[in-house]
Amino acid sequence: MKAYLSDRMGAALLMAPLLLFLGAAYAWPFFGVVNWSFTLPEPGLGQYGTLLSDPLVQSVFVRTLRIAAIVTIVSVAAAYAITVVWVRGTPTQRVIAEFCILVPFWISVLTRAFGWVALLSNRGLFNTWLQAIGFISEPLTLVRNEFGVIVGMTHFLIPFAVFPLASSMRSLDDRVLLAARGLGSSRMRTFWSVFVPMTRSGIIGSALIVFVFSLGFFVTPAILGGGRSVMVAELIYLRIFQSPDWGLGAAISVVLVLFVGALMALLFRYVRPKQLI
Amino acid sequence: MQQPGRAAEIKAIGIGKSFGSFRALDDLTLDIGRGEFLTLLGPSGSGKTTFLMILAGFVQPTDGRLYSDGVDITERPAEQRAAGMVFQGYALFPHMSVEANIAFPLKVRKKSSTEIKRRVSEMVERVGLKGHEKKLPSQLSGGQQQRVALARALVFEPGVLLLDEPFSALDKGLRGQMQAEMKRLHQETGTTFVFVTHDQSEALALSSRVAIFNHGKLLQVGAPDEVYDRPANRFVAEFLGEINMLPLKGVRNADNGATGLCEDRTITLRGNASAVGSNAILAIRPEYMSIAPEATAGENGIAATAVASTYLGAATRLDLTTRQGAKVTVSVPNEVAASALSKGNSVWLTWPAEKGFLLPDGGQ
Numbered sequence: 056m057k058a059y060l061s062d063r064m065g066a067a068l069l070m071a072p073l074l075l076f077l078g079a080a081y082a083w084p085f086f087g088v089v090n091w092s093f094t095l096p097e098p099g100l101g102q103y104g105t106l107l108s109d110p111l112v113q114s115v116f117v118r119t120l121r122i123a124a125i126v127t128i129v130s131v132a133a134a135y136a137i138t139v140v141w142v143r144g145t146p147t148q149r150v151i152a153e154f155c156i157l158v159p160f161w162i163s164v165l166t167r168a169f170g171w172v173a174l175l176s177n178r179g180l181f182n183t184w185l186q187a188i189g190f191i192s193e194p195l196t197l198v199r200n201e202f203g204v205i206v207g208m209t210h211f212l213i214p215f216a217v218f219p220l221a222s223s224m225r226s227l228d229d230r231v232l233l234a235a236r237g238l239g240s241s242r243m244r245t246f247w248s249v250f251v252p253m254t255r256s257g258i259i260g261s262a263l264i265v266f267v268f269s270l271g272f273f274v275t276p277a278i279l280g281g282g283r284s285v286m287v288a289e290l291i292y293l294r295i296f297q298s299p300d301w302g303l304g305a306a307i308s309v310v311l312v313l314f315v316g317a318l319m320a321l322l323f324r325y326v327r328p329k330q331l332i
Numbered sequence: 333m334q335q336p337g338r339a340a341e342i343k344a345i346g347i348g349k350s351f352g353s354f355r356a357l358d359d360l361t362l363d364i365g366r367g368e369f370l371t372l373l374g375p376s377g378s379g380k381t382t383f384l385m386i387l388a389g390f391v392q393p394t395d396g397r398l399y400s401d402g403v404d405i406t407e408r409p410a411e412q413r414a415a416g417m418v419f420q421g422y423a424l425f426p427h428m429s430v431e432a433n434i435a436f437p438l439k440v441r442k443k444s445s446t447e448i449k450r451r452v453s454e455m456v457e458r459v460g461l462k463g464h465e466k467k468l469p470s471q472l473s474g475g476q477q478q479r480v481a482l483a484r485a486l487v488f489e490p491g492v493l494l495l496d497e498p499f500s501a502l503d504k505g506l507r508g509q510m511q512a513e514m515k516r517l518h519q520e521t522g523t524t525f526v527f528v529t530h531d532q533s534e535a536l537a538l539s540s541r542v543a544i545f546n547h548g549k550l551l552q553v554g555a556p557d558e559v560y561d562r563p564a565n566r567f568v569a570e571f572l573g574e575i576n577m578l579p580l581k582g583v584r585n586a587d588n589g590a591t592g593l594c595e596d597r598t599i600t601l602r603g604n605a606s607a608v609g610s611n612a613i614l615a616i617r618p619e620y621m622s623i624a625p626e627a628t629a630g631e632n633g634i635a636a637t638a639v640a641s642t643y644l645g646a647a648t649r650l651d652l653t654t655r656q657g658a659k660v661t662v663s664v665p666n667e668v669a670a671s672a673l674s675k676g677n678s679v680w681l682t683w684p685a686e687k688g689f690l691l692p693d694g695g696q
Contacts, residue, residue, distance in 0.1 A: 230419045230421060231424070233417075233423070234419055234424075235425070236409075237389075237390070237416075237417040238436055238437040238440060238484065238485070239411050239440045239441060239488065240436070241440075242411075244440060252427040253427055255427065
């Protein structure tokens, strides 16, 4: 018992610097933001009233939720396919899948966003090629709109969706899949009615983590949306730095943090933190 | 519930399986009769499970052919073989209720929902799971999960039921109960059962025939009393239970058996024993030996000294040494053991002529 206590003390001491840093860099300033949301420009719940009535703020929230939902569905579906190959493929397939999952981690989010601009813009690679083979006559608008934002965000988030899925697929008992086949189930049917349901916790964890990430995305939508597809994080930035409306920016931040916090609480009911890395 | 004709008859001819340079199974030829209860018995790594996986279609043999009712099924994928299988650890679908687990093979076969309902409830009743239909596997005890696995594997009336060490996770009492239950299910369904185990007493208790494996080879197939009383070689003799072995010299065939010399005493063997060389090993199960105060003319017997006894409750196990130093174990009534130890420890070991058998000298 004594050793256990001192172990706990030791752990607390080791964690103290991180906790102090988080307190100083996040918690304390966030209390400041909460304070602004109730006091600027005058004390009261005025900013939260605006938040509920302002059609611009509401349209940004709706767009953010819509984009986050689409990105979540596309990312999880794509990640599922990659993870099946990564966890259950032949050794060569595994290496290729692993390469595809890890390489995006080594390239900065800015570089990747500009990379997509180069690929998707009116005079970008896709449009040039499609015009060259005569598939289209006018360039398609692939960037500086919601489509571009979704492409860029999906690309960024797929690797994050992979890890919870991989963890649930690795812990799956192979004999259950054999049993299904032995009972007469085709490979397709075994996949849909046994494999997929058995990785349910991985799918939920993966979807929640992608969704939470999507809600707060800033750089990718700012670059690929080109100001025409503003998401919540960019709206906060605009309210604080461009139209000095700190109270409203703060109120939006508080709502976003509370919403994300609720989703995280939900996430940890389905997934243990170590499954996410 | 099942027409007897649906039980499958399986023929394996020259089946072999290599994993890289490791030979898991070698030249196995075996007929499994319609409606038979065959046990594949052997230590781990003996090839018994590999053979079961080949029967199920999960493993492709490297050599040989496999026939079911005369049809070559060597290359037929598992899902088309219609063999019911019960796995070690049951392999139930954790996300499905008991009912849904049992209904799965019927759903896959696109049976009508009324038929599925009827057959599932029939099966639930048969294995004694009434009242548990809506539960998930994780809410059941080990024995109940075992019943679900059996029900799921039998509900589509497979021609053969394959069982891979199904009782290894159960405690002893439950094991006996499930064994009896499985015997009953075998009689009721009339289907062919192929059962893998490394527990010899389980094999002897359950099966109509036992196939003994070691190092990827099939050593002997026969009825339980046949393999127990007349093992083909030393490995089989030792694997099936305790056995006493004594060197025998000057072995020759005699009418209806053989004779030879053991420690200067003439020993007769009656029944299936026949000499292969002049030297052999005389093998006798401990429970067939008894202890006498002195030699009786015309009866098998050698002198021995009792060295230790172990009280087992119903009987006493007595360890003895012969004059030439061979170690022998016998199981005797408790009072016999007490008097054997008190009388200067010197006794006479006897056994009926038909209970001894010959094993080749020195070899396997």
